[in-house]
Amino acid sequence: MTTGERIKVERNEEISIIILNRPHIMNALDAKMFQELRDALTGLGKDNRTKVIIITGGINFCAGADINELKEMSPVEAEVFSRLGHDVFDLLENTGKPVIAAINGYALGGGCELALACDIRIAGDGAKFGQPEVNLGLIPGFGATQRLTRLVGIGWAKELILSGRTIDVIEAESIGLVNSVVDDDKVMDKAAVTAKVLAQKSPLSIKMAKTLINKNPDIKKGLEVETISFSECFASDDHVEGINAFLEKRRPKFKGI
Template sequence: MNTENKSIKIEKKEEIGVIILNMPETMNALNTGMLQELDDSMTQLEKDEQVRAVIITGNKNFCTGANIKELKEKHPAEAEVFSRLGHKIFSQVENMEKPVIAAVNGYALGAGCELALACDIRIACKNAKFGQPEVNLGLIPGFGGTQRLTRLVGIGRAKEMILTGRIIDAKEAEYIGLINKVVGDEELIEKAEEMAQVLAEKSPIAVRIAKGLINKNQEIKKGLEMEIVSFSECFASNDHMEGINAFLEKRKPRFKGD
C-alpha cells in the first residue's frame, strides 16, 4: 500500500508502516498543514490492525524544524495554538500503542529533533545532524524538547544543547544517548526496517503494555504544558522578531533582552 498527500507519504510493507515527510524543497520544515497530515497519517496507521510497527523518516532530510516564515506571522495566542497542535501530534507519536522508530537522515533540528525524541527508538545515518537551535530565534523548543531531551540525555547535556543551540553530529548524538544507533547512509531504511521487523514479531499486547508503563513513569504532562505557555510568551518579545528577521536575512542576530 502506498498513499501520498501533499507533504506526507505513507508506505506499508506487510506489518510495517512507513511515514515519509515529503517536502524536500523546504527540507521538511513543519507548517500547520503538514502537522495535520502527520496527525492523519499516524491515526491511519494506529487503526490499521495489520501494522505492528511504524517508521518515520524524511525525503533527503528528516525535518529542519517549524516553518520559520509561518512563525514570523504569529502573535503569542496564535503561537500557543501552533505549539498545542505540535504537542498533540508528538504526544500521539509518543503514546501510540505500536512502537515508532525514527530513521533520521540529514538534519533533525528544532521540531525535527523533537519529533525524533517523541519516537521510541532513533536510528540515524552518519550524515545526520541534531539540534535545538530555537534560542537563535529568540525562542525555546515548542514541541516538547525541554522535557523529552532532558529525560533522554540528562539535564547537563540538555541545557548545553538548548541554551547554546549547538548542532551535533550523529556520532556525538549516539554518545550522549540521544539516538540508539548510527548506520551507514545507504543502509538507514534497511536497518530501520530490520528493527521494525523485530518489534513486529513480538506480542502486540506485551509491547503496548511495556511501552505504556515506561511512558507513564516519565510524568512529563505538567512540564509539557509549561513549555507551551512559555513558548508562546516568547512571541511577545522583540528578541524573537530580531531572531526571525536575522534568520531570514541570513545574518547574525543582535539580541537586546527585551
C-alpha cells in the first residue's frame, strides 16, 4: 500500500485501488490531490502487475473542487488549476488499463468529472451526481462540457450543466451516466467482481479497444476551450458572488457581469 497526504493506493492481486483520502471535506479536489493522483496513475500505468484500476472515495466519492482554494484564485491561477485537472483526467481516461469508478455518496462538480474520465461507473443506491458550477458563477473546469455530452447526449448534458441540479442514482442510471447500481455497502464488491472479469482479458486488446473508443480529435479542442472559458469566469462579479453565497449558505444574486 502507498499512502500520500491526499490519496492511498492499495493492491489486491491484479487490481489496484486508488482511495481518495480527504473524508473531512468529502474528498474535495485541490492542486495537491491532483498531483498525487497524477503520480499514482503514472506509476500504475507502468506497473505490469496492475491489470485494472478502481477509484473510490469511501462514504463520499468526491464533492468537487475545494471551494476555499477556488475562492482565492485569479483568472490566471484558475487556468493553471484547470489545466492541471485536465492533464490528470486525460491521463486517467487514456491510461491503457480499464478504470472503474466505485461511487458512494456525492459525485459533484470535479467529482462527477473524475467519474466521467473513468471507463465504468458503479454507484451505490444513495449516490448523487451533478455539475453545480453555475451556482458559483462558473462552468465545469475539468472536462464535463465534453465528456458528459459524449456519455449522456447533448440534451441531458445541457440540462445538468445549465441547471446545476443534483440528480439521484436512479435518474443517473436512466440517462446512462452510471453503468450499474447496487446497495451502498455492495459498491466495492461489485467493482471488484467487474475488475476481475476485465483482468482476465488480453491487456493488449483492452488497451487497443480503449484507445480506439476514446479516439476523438474534437474533444481535445473542446477541452482547451473549456479551460480558457473556466478561467475567464474568475474575472466576473458573478463568480465572486457565487462563491461568497456558497460559503455564507445563502442564495446568490447574480447580475450577469
